[in-house]
Amino acid sequence: MLGTIFSFEVRYWLRGMMLWVFTAIVALLIFGAASTDSLVVGSQLENTHRNAPHVIQNFYSVTSLLTLLMITAFVNSAAARDFANGTWQMVFSTPVSRRDFLWGRFLGSVVVSVIPMLGVSAGVIVARWMPWVDAERWGPVHWQAHLLGIVDFAIPNAVFMAAVIFTIAALTRSTVISFVGSIVMMVGYGVGEALASDIENERLAMLLDPFGMRTFSLMTKYWTVAEKNTVALGLEGMMLWNRLLWMSVGAAVFGFCCWKFSFAERARRVKAGAAEAEAAPGRLERDSRRCPQHGVRRDSAGGSHKLHSQPDPQCETRLRQRDFSGDVLADGHYPGNVLPGISILGLPDPNSLHQRLTPVPDLIRIPFPRAGQCLRMASFDHRTKTKTDNMPVSSSSFDTSPSQPPFSQDFHLSGPIFTPPAAPRSAAPCSRTAGASDGSQPTSASSSGRA
């Protein structure tokens, strides 16, 4: 039973367009980031191979958060499809057990959620063969890094995010609330990053990142270029503990969902009241054949006698059971909504100064000016600390190719003057960064942030 529900869930998405569109988006982003310098996902590539294991794993760690809104689409649907589409009465009157139903849907949506992240591997592998890339900066395909990227980041992060979103959607029976929940999770992550950057205890900081990004950057911060080119970080040490911790949190959240979820109807339905109001006498309609007292009417064609004209059941269903705001987020219409959302993700990445994930950064900040500000500050702060720590040991990270301005030094210099995240927002770091990184292409972070 569980297996067939699971496979139905997976096949449902494999057959649809959305999954492949999302996968293609991720693959294209990573393809662009790996093959050119004009698109940055996560952090600017250093002087490692462009497909170094470290780079691949870093892409995987960033992509988890990048796909959060995509995952929300799959998981929302898996958890609340029957409420959104008005099939819950049919489904919940079957003898399927809650356990099979929830686990089948959940595991199916987790597997589907991992698929777009695999676009990372596709993007990196394909980028190698583009005519414009510099072959000297490409190493052989490091399969282990791809695999470990999936094991370290894609799967655990998908489980964690899916557990949270699934639980919200299944318990509230609303795709809107869980969508908001996923945005809160994203913003909350950025804020959390800002707070965590103050933590002196590195082990604690490594443990507390639910997506493992900080864990990864801290664990590899003393790695040499040679190491970054050849070694992939396995599920070991603090990474293992971090993953175990957050998988457990996900499991606990999902366990709560299993405990609370009920097939029974909610008390909030007011159908009887609405119907009764309609049946009240004295309500005149255009139909002159109706009797005012009892609402009798003669259907001359069919010869049947009814109380009231028959409402269109489909229309009624829509009105009563669907919330139309949910429609916007529902299956078919999702990509159009999620695309601007994805661009928000240019902000909360902790490793990067160049937050130019999409060519239209101004689109991003309109809906979330405050959050954006906050997140960007968090990013700078974190990066600075890491770099400052980094400096004495890993001098190699300052060797930059002529095509790339040595902006890392600038980080270092600007590091000490950075204010803590709670301080009033200052445009200084932004403008400095913009100028330092690439004079001809300002990041526009500071200007739009103030707008």
Next chain:
Amino acid sequence: MELRIKGLTKTYANGVRALDSVDLTIPRGMFGLLGPNGAGKSTLMRIVATLLEPDAGQVELDGLDVLHRKDEVRRFLGYLPQDFGVYPRISALDMLDHLAVLKGLVKAGERRDVVEAMLKRVNLWDVRKKPLASYSGGMRQRFGVAQALIGNPKLLIVDEPTAGLDPGERNRFYNLLAEIGENVVVILSTHIVQDVMELCANMAIIHQGRVLYAGSPDDAVAALDGRVWQRTVSKADLPALEARHRVISSKLVAGRPLIHVLGEGCPEEGFAPARPDLEDVFFARIAGLA
């Protein structure tokens, strides 16, 4: 095989008392639940279909406590909700297959046969690969019947099944129900009197959460024998007549109101005796006349 309902009461959060101490005994065969919109029919059916918790009362099927042993009940339950949706971009075949899985038909081969037979039975085989969302109201309703019938239910609950069906489709639906209604308990709710007349050996009239009549349609009609009078009147006279007499119903025949009046003798000049039918019973009961 008998369904017993005792003292079933349900008040919604907004204060509407949908069911008020309902007692019913429903034997094998087709049972019609007749009532106007908002009478509490759907509430009653959703409770029996294990989807809604009542405030008080008991439901038993051959000694099985329906309200507390839901999982067992669901194993032999077929339920056609009053209004239901479908998943987007999915075909009837896939959706029915999925629902068959949920109903416990786990073996793929067996399930394929059952689904195929059911789609043929409801005459959807030719369109099985079309998306359900593109179905017409009648086709969608037939799909609803198919999913309710899958797994050979012993308790079949169909809520307003003929809503939105054209006369031809309604007849086909009647035949389908009559076929299976011989061996299982079928509860059919409707506000269309004709449904009950054609299908049901037993019925109940329910209004404002109370059972006004329970028994066979024939008995109910017989009780009105010789007490229903009819007359064609003008629209202007209608209010005066309604004030003077116990008017059961008035409907237009060729543009003029034909009223049915309840009375032990001829109410007044111009009235002629009418042969009572179930519709008279229905309206007389609801208006509190009989």
